[in-house]
Amino acid sequence: MAKRKPTLSLLEMEGALGYKVDSFIGIGNIGHRFYSDLTPIVDGIYDRTDMEYRSLREAESSQYREEDAIAILPAGDEWKTISGDGDSIIVRRSNFAGFYKFLVDIQYGFGLDMPFLFTEAEAYGAVAVAQLCLRPEPTRSRTTLLNLPRELREKIYGFALHAGTWRTDEREYKFCRAIGDPSGLYFPFGDDCTLLRVNRQMRQEALPMAYRHTTFHLANIDDLTRLLIAVGRVGRENIESLDFSWESQIDIELNWRKFPDSENNHLILPALHVSATSGGVDPILGVPSEIRSMWQEAIVRYTQITGNQHVITARHTASVGGILAEIGHVEKLFIHQRYDGSKRARFRSLVSQSLVPIQALSEVCDPYTSNGFQIANSVSGHSDELAEFFQDVDSYLNGIQMWENQAPSVPEPKR
DSSP: OOOOOOOOOOHHHHHHHHHHTTTTSSSSHHOBBBBBTTOOSOOOOHHHHHHHHHHHHHHOOOOOOHHHHHHHHOOOOOOOEEHHHHHHHEEOOOOOSEEEEEEEEEOOTTTTTEEEEEEEEHHHHHHHHHHHHTTTOOOOOOGGGGOOOOHHHHHHHHHHHTTTEEEGGGOOOOHHHHTTTTOOTTTOOOTHHHHHGGGGHHHHHHHHHHHHTTTEEEESSSHHHHHHHHHHHHHHHHOOEEOSSOOHHHHHHHHHHHHHTTTGGGGGGOOOHHHHHHOOOOOOOOHHHHHHHHHHHHHHHHHHHHHOOOOOOOOOSHHHHHHHHHHHHHHHHHHHHHHHSSSSHHHHHHHHHHHHHHHHHHHTTTHHHHHGGGGGGGGGHHHHHHHHHHHHHHHHHHHHHGGGTTOOOOOOOOO
């Protein structure tokens, strides 16, 4: 049996570091900031000392040289600004003791601000990439491909970059370094995309198409947030296909720390999603286990019928009655979409919402659709099963009205 890794005490970590974490660093003084792994900075001395200790262990095995950072990082009260396409990244040095001493504020042109606290090595990575992006490309002879008209080049790019996949567990990129390139032009898309590595002009032309033709498979919301920051403007404007689980490992760990005795931490929605949809809702604690089992059973039945593993939530309601009213609204939308013509028409209606390539193929093969797509003959049966799902949810919720104001928000199937 594997032994559990021992947890170091505060004194042991301070002894290894050789200093105590500055108690001045906290939400009250630096605001709500994040570490580079998107973990929020908390006021607890132990947690911040643990982060310093982890950085010490990473520094022992890294090849980072402090003399390189001194030449490009701001000193004293100075700051550096990285700008591009309406976005700006401001890097400032603080007087905090320890590894985490650089305040990095990302201000996007569309209104989002992301405040971070970086180590010197992390801040150096961002600034170094920003300077690299400013270097002029060496003069090379023009390739035959670039002599073709732009329209033909785009056709070639489309064939070369068609139907790609990008998976978190197979790709590595440095999040802090990617921040230094707001445009996302130099994001390491992958070694297999050799077309993007020919020269800067070809990369500028082909990268948007590479994003549009690639499906990104991510683990959770944490991975998604990191990726959408790292890919820059080019990636955010062109990514069309994302696959991820609507949960946050960071949130789960924080909830277990805050509420170690709760049995329902795994049912709590990520704080980012809840605050965005309902104005901030405290986690629902102490919900009876009967409700949890009913809820899980309804979710399992929904995923089995629809094959949809990504559940989104409807608006937050304060009572079971409100949830029932909302379920009725969703069911009416489903019934309206269900009876939209023949079986083939219903099949096309459903497919067009999520599988655009198959829809295009059905247009080409219109005379043979009835015979070529046998699944069209079972659409009506699947619709009946989905109708049963709504009946199940309705019965579940009617059975738990005795626990008023304690039921979580209801999943609404994506349309």
